[in-house]
Amino acid sequence: MLGWALTFLIVALIAAALGFGGVAGTAAMIAKVLFVVFLIALVVSLVMHFARRA
Structure with a gap:
């Protein structure tokens, strides 16, 4: 799930740059x-x- 969050973050950064x-x-x-x-x-x-464990 963290991988999906990072993927969407990268897509957002690229889209913002373009x-x-x-x-x-x-x-x-x-x-x-x-x-x-995820958290x-x-x-x-x-x-x-x-x-x-307890």
């Missing part, structure tokens, strides 16, 4: 959402890991 504002904004928004989802999944995974 002047495609709408595409860049959309790709950046998707990258942000996927990054937040939430990471925190949940860590909590479950430490809860099972």
Whole structure:
């Protein structure tokens, strides 16, 4: 999932450099959402890991 976030971030950067504002904004928004989802999944995974060890 982090790979998808990085992919959309790169697409957003390229689109912004080429002047495609709408595409860049959309790709950046998707990258942000996927990054937040990844962080939430990471925190949940860590909590479950430490809860099972205890």
